Amino acid sequence: MAENNVNKMIGKVFNDIADAIETGEFGEKIRVGITTFGSEHGVDNVVKGAEIAQNRDSSIEVVLIGPKVDSPLTQVVVENEEEGYKKMEELLDSGEIHSAVTMHYSFPIGxxxxxxxxxxxxxxxxxxxxxxxxxxxxxxxxxxxxxxxxxxxxxxxxxxxxxxxxxxxxxxxxxxxxxxxxxxxxxxxxxxxxxxxxxxxxxxxxxxxxxxxxxxxxxxxxxxxxxxxxxxxxxxxxxxxxxxxxxxxxxxNYDRLVLILSRASGIPVVANAISYGASLAKxxxxxxxxxxxxxxxxxxxxxxxxxxxKETKKQDDEEEVVAPPKETVTGTIAGIDIMELENAVKALWKKGIYAESGMGCTGPILMVNEGKLEAAINILAEEDYITKESTIC
Incomplete structure (x- = not known):
């Protein structure tokens, strides 16, 4: 009997060494938890994806968090989805799993x-x-x-x-x-x-x-x-x-590694999400x-x-801004956000440069007289409407 136990221990050691050589990792396995409740395609969809992830990477251990199922994977049995989220957080915070994949999660602002x-x-x-x-x-x-x-x-x-x-x-x-x-x-x-x-x-x-x-x-x-x-x-x-x-x-300062799936995520995406979570933990x-x-x-x-x-000078002033005399505008300036376009026009009007707003093939543009193009670009850059790079269409 003692000899059999020794042989089993030796066998396990050699298997562990073989696994370590194959994966290149001699430390503990990366444990990824996944909640199995909530999928529109059913619990079996999640379990199959988890089994694929486990089978293709022996350096990880997938932990199912959900109802009892017929699977060789490690399982933590819970009664419902809410209990699954609580258990997932508990396992993460205790370090029993290194990352988690779930179908819904309320992250804090930020x-x-x-x-x-x-x-x-x-x-x-x-x-x-x-x-x-x-x-x-x-x-x-x-x-x-x-x-x-x-x-x-x-x-x-x-x-x-x-x-x-x-x-x-x-x-x-x-x-x-x-x-x-x-x-x-x-x-x-x-x-x-x-x-x-x-x-x-x-x-x-x-x-x-x-x-x-x-x-x-x-x-x-x-x-x-x-x-x-x-x-x-x-x-x-x-x-x-x-x-x-x-x-x-x-x-x-966020300290939980939680990855999100959609309730519409199918088997391949479930498997890939688990692999993504394992790689981030590694x-x-x-x-x-x-x-x-x-x-x-x-x-x-x-x-x-x-x-x-900050509420800046870019916002509409209470005073009315009068446009300078109209002139030919064939010079174009890109790189202005559409939400700031009209205020940028007024910024040039204040400096005596006539400008019009428009839409080019790459987005919003300002149009000014070509002879005043450089001056207009400098004004807009000083007012933080643009950077000088890539401003001329």
Whole structure:
């Protein structure tokens, strides 16, 4: 009997060594919990995805949190969805699991999730920052924060210097200015260029399809829609079959690694989300986030964010601004956010330069006399409506 026990122990040791050689990891396995209640496709859909994730990566251990099921995976049995969330948090906070995947979660204000998709144009992976949660009640501030969150997620996943683009939405130019201020202050950001001839880091729909940036900055509601389209455009919309889900909640001083799935997420996305969660845990996203926030704060991040929220001279003045005499306007200036366009016109009128607003193929433009183009650009740059880069169409 003693000899049999010794043989079993020796066998286990050799198996453990073999597993470690195969995975390259000699420490404990990364444990990823997943709640199984709540899927529109049923508990079995989640369990099958979890089993795929487990079978393809022996360095992780998937823990099911939900009703008792017929599965070889580790299980923590709970009676309902609410109890599942509580148990998930308990396991995370105690360190019994390193990350968790769930279908709904209430993040605090300041935390939002970075999704990960595979784009149809070129088959590139792209991080969408962000897809659920609220980084800030202020739209532009939220998008600036989203950019930092996306960079953190991409760096944790092994992209040392991720390229960054800003989706062409209301507020995009203000986001661009804020991020370029950070870059000038020492927090270096690798801005990408649009694949379209006009270039620039403000991204068009073409850039989305091709996956031009590693990190695509957007507001959360738009990001949520993009995730749904990228993940289910081949299935008709009710079954998310592609990508890695809506990603981890990231925010300054946030200490739980929770990733989000949709209730429409199918087996492949469930499996990929678990793998995404395991990789983030292996890369120690919480520690990397602390380092990134320290660097970005050193570059004046909080001061730049405060500046975005101030009521500035850009708002409509109570006094009426009279337009200078009309003249031919063939010089065009790009890079002004649509929400600031009319105020930018008035800023030039105050300085005696006649200007009109318009819409070019890349977004809002101001039109001035070509002879006054340089003076107009300098005024708008001084008033913080534009940066001098990429302003002439």
């Amino acid at each position: 935390v939002s999730t970075v999704g990960r998709v595979v784009t149809p144009g070129r088959g590139r992976e792209m991080y969408i920052a962000t897809t659920t949660g609220t980084s800030s009640p202020h739209r532009v501030e939220a998008m600036v924060k989203n950019g930092i969150y996306g960079i953190i997620a991409a760096k944790t996943m092994g992209i040392e210097n991720p390229t960054v683009g800003i989706l062409n939405l209301d507020g995009a130019r203000q986001v661009e200015r804020a991020l370029k201020d950070l870059d000038k202050n020492g927090y270096k950001i690798n801005f990408t260029e649009s694949l379209r001839a006009d270039g620039g880091c403000v991204m068009r729909g073409n850039d989305l399809l091709a996956g031009v940036p590693d990190v695509m900055i957007t507001d959360t509601l738009t990001g949520n829609i993009l995730m749904k389209v990228f993940s289910s455009y081949t299935t008709g919309g009710d079954f998310e079959a592609m990508g890695y889900g809506y990603g981890p909640g990231i925010g300054e 890369g120690n996203v919480k520690e990397l986030a602390k380092k990134e926030f320290a660097k970005v704060n050193k570059a004046g991040f909080k001061e730049i964010l405060k500046g975005l929220n």
